Amino acid sequence: xxxxxxxxxxxxxxxxxxxxxxxxxxxxxxxxxxxxxxxxxxxxxxxxxxxxxxxxxxxxxxxxxxxxxxxxxxxxxxxxxxxxxxxxxxxxxxxxxxxxxxxxxxxxxxxxxxxxxxxxxxxxxxxxxxxxxxxxxxxxxxxxxxxxxxxxxxxxxxxxxxxxxxxxxxxxxxxxxxxxxxxxxxxxxxxxxxxxxxxxxxxxxxxxxxxxxxxxxxxxxxxxxxxxxxxxxxxxxxxxxxxxxxxxxxxxxxxxxxxxxxxxxxxxxxxxxxxxxxxxx
Amino acid sequence: xxxxxxxxxxxxxxxxxxxxxxxxxxxxxxxxxxxxxxxxxxxxxxxxxxxxxxxxxxxxxxxxxxxxxxxxxxxxxxxxxxxxxxxxxxxxxxxxxxxxxxxxxxxxxxxxxxxxxxxxxxxxxxxxxxxxxxxxxxxxxxxxxxxxxxxxxxxxxxxxxxxxxxxxxxxxxxxxxxxxxxxxxxxxxxxxxxxxxxxxxxxxxxxxxxxxxxxxxxxxxxxxxxxxxxxxxxxxxxxxxxxxxxxxxxxxxxxxxxxxxxxxxxxx
Numbered sequence: 001x002x003x004x005x006x007x008x009x010x011x012x013x014x015x016x017x018x019x020x021x022x023x024x025x026x027x028x029x030x031x032x033x034x035x036x037x038x039x040x041x042x043x044x045x046x047x048x049x050x051x052x053x054x055x056x057x058x059x060x061x062x063x064x065x066x067x068x069x070x071x072x073x074x075x076x077x078x079x080x081x082x083x084x085x086x087x088x089x090x091x092x093x094x095x096x097x098x099x100x101x102x103x104x105x106x107x108x109x110x111x112x113x114x115x116x117x118x119x120x121x122x123x124x125x126x127x128x129x130x131x132x133x134x135x136x137x138x139x140x141x142x143x144x145x146x147x148x149x150x151x152x153x154x155x156x157x158x159x160x161x162x163x164x165x166x167x168x169x170x171x172x173x174x175x176x177x178x179x180x181x182x183x184x185x186x187x188x189x190x191x192x193x194x195x196x197x198x199x200x201x202x203x204x205x206x207x208x209x210x211x212x213x214x215x216x217x218x219x220x221x222x223x224x225x226x227x228x229x230x231x232x233x234x235x236x237x238x239x240x241x242x243x244x245x246x247x248x249x250x251x252x253x254x255x256x257x258x259x260x261x262x263x264x265x266x267x268x269x270x271x272x273x274x275x276x277x278x279x280x281x
Numbered sequence: 282x283x284x285x286x287x288x289x290x291x292x293x294x295x296x297x298x299x300x301x302x303x304x305x306x307x308x309x310x311x312x313x314x315x316x317x318x319x320x321x322x323x324x325x326x327x328x329x330x331x332x333x334x335x336x337x338x339x340x341x342x343x344x345x346x347x348x349x350x351x352x353x354x355x356x357x358x359x360x361x362x363x364x365x366x367x368x369x370x371x372x373x374x375x376x377x378x379x380x381x382x383x384x385x386x387x388x389x390x391x392x393x394x395x396x397x398x399x400x401x402x403x404x405x406x407x408x409x410x411x412x413x414x415x416x417x418x419x420x421x422x423x424x425x426x427x428x429x430x431x432x433x434x435x436x437x438x439x440x441x442x443x444x445x446x447x448x449x450x451x452x453x454x455x456x457x458x459x460x461x462x463x464x465x466x467x468x469x470x471x472x473x474x475x476x477x478x479x480x481x482x483x484x485x486x487x488x489x490x491x492x493x494x495x496x497x498x499x500x501x502x503x504x505x506x507x508x509x510x511x512x513x514x515x516x517x518x519x520x521x522x523x524x525x526x527x528x529x530x531x532x533x534x535x536x537x538x539x540x541x542x543x544x545x546x547x548x549x
Contacts, residue, residue, distance in 0.1 A: 015445065016455065020371035021383050024364045024425065028386050031418040035401025036393070042404055088291035089298055104295065106528075106535050107302055113527035115486030115501045118520060121508045122305035125312070125517075132308050162305075165298055194287040216391070223394025226486045226501075230508055239396045243491065246400055256404070259397035270392035 036263070043256035054257040064241055068261060071237040074153075075221035078160040079168075079214050085161075086168035091202075093169070094176035109170060111163045116226020123150040123159040123231060151233050159227040164217040171216065175209030208277035215273030219266040238262055306524070312517035335518035342511075343503040343519060350500035351526070353413075354482035357420045361428040361478040364421075366471060369432035370463045373441065387429055390422045395487025398422060403492060413497040419488035424481045428474035435470025436463065473537045476530040483527055 044051035058064045093105060111119070126132050127150040137145035149155045179202070187197050203210075225239035232240070238258050246255035313335055340347070368387070372380055390398065402415040409415045441463065448458050464471070486501040493502055504523060507516045 015374045016371045018379055020367040021380060024368035025383050027364050032390055032422050035398055035405045038405040039397060039401045085294060089295035092291045092295055102535060104299055106532060107299055109531050110528060111302060113480045113484040115484050117486055117505045117508060121516060125308055126305050194284050219392050224487060239394060242396060255400055259400050263393045263397045266392040
């Protein structure tokens with residue numbers, strides 16, 4: 001008789017050996033960990049103590065500090081707005097079957113394939129100096145509205161929102177689909193109204209997904225620079241600064257320090273979110 | 282009454298989201314085929330005599346980038362399969378420290394900006410840039426987590442341990458079990474993961490813009506050139522071509538059962 005093995009521990013005699021994981025592990029070591037280590041080494045210029053100086057330098061210079069603060073504020077605001085806008089539609093898509101549901105999901109998933117530059121272009125088409133919205137407004141109301149908005153902060157906000165919508169909708173929809181509808185139905189039978197059910201049942205059950213969605217949309221917004229490259233005139237974000245520092249000024253150490261700031265912030269936000277999302281107890 | 286109000290709000294919000302996404306796409310697609318004057322958008326009436334439509338003109342300008350991006354995305358799909366299918370198999374059966382750290386390492390790139398990875402790759406392997414190797418590696422770093430997640434989702438639903446035990450008792454070796462049991466079980470996930478890998482590589486800009494050389498430049502980088510240097514109809518036609526390749530994989534993903542495709546939303 002074979003000895004019982006603890007469930008979920010070693011795969012037993014008929015499971016895969018660790019060698020199956022080796023190719024992916026080797027690749028990520030070479031193509032991800034080594035580059036990250038190179039960033040650290042380059043930012044420090046070979047002296048371990050200099051790393052902190054280089055990182056502090058990004059914060060000390062008003063130019064890069066503003067770019068970093070801009071990106072943080074913009075990313076946080078866009079992520080919160082995307083979640084607020086997408087929460088109820090995601091529930092609708094997850095729980096109801098209605099004609100056009102597939103088409104709606106497809107349409108909302110299209111921006112997943114977009115890079116920031118395309119979104120920037122779309123913002124200019126809609127809200128540029130001769131954009132569609134100002135032109136329509138002139139035709140309808142007799143005076144333009146939103147002219148050149150694409151190049152200002154509201155335009156950048158809308159552009160970032162555009163490509164966070166699919167991420168928020170799909171992630172929240174998946175979370176709603178995993179939820180047990182029986183609890184909500186029971187509360188309804190007991191007479192709880194929709195607002196109360198939403199606050200007491202849906203939101204607590206959804207907390208891990210909300211935190212996770214915030215983390216992903218925040219990271220994507222913070223690190224994306226295509227839209228800012230196309231749109232921003234006065235309003236800069238740190239990835240654009242890092243790109244220019246690296247390509248135009250050849251300041252490798254400075255660019256690496258900025259890249260490390262961005263990577264560190266995103267990694268910390270993701271780690272906190274992963275911790276929050278873990279079931280309690 | 283209150284229930285009806287809540288679902289009314291949900292429907293209205295959904296309509297707003299759809300309008301935000303659909304309106305610019307409709308304008309761009311219309312702009313690539315219609316006279317831009319109708320949209321009140323273009324100041325340019327020039328059209329090269331040799332080119333019947335704006336699409337021909339875009340293809341003559343950026344056709345090479347289009348082909349290159351397609352080949353790169355195809356390569357990323359193949360490499361995702363080669364690295365990701367064994368990894369998904371190992372991760373879905375093993376829970377030791379190595380497996381757990383690889384699982385975390387696979388997801389880590391999603392929290393690191395593409396520009397940071399690109400600068401790191403460029404500084405770590407300066408000579409590999411010309412061949413496009415670092416470019417492909419950068420794409421793969423971001424495609425692999427989605428591929429593995431989709432494959433794992435498919436494997437988690439199918440009674441894999443029992444099937445493997447039975448196959449092992451009948452004398453099947455590791456490779457044989459992988460080929461005969463794991464791959465067929467994972468097929469919907471592998472298919473979904475491949476579509477995600479293609480979509481990610483096809484639209485990738487954050488890594489490519491820095492890592493590409495003039496001879497390895499991808500179509501999204503070419504789009505940046507169009508947006509900054511060409512007129513609206515040319516830019517609109519180029520964007521429409523981009524969409525023409527991006528939308529079919531997303532449509533196929535929609536048709537696949539949700540557990541495999543859900544990975545895209547959860548981690549995107």
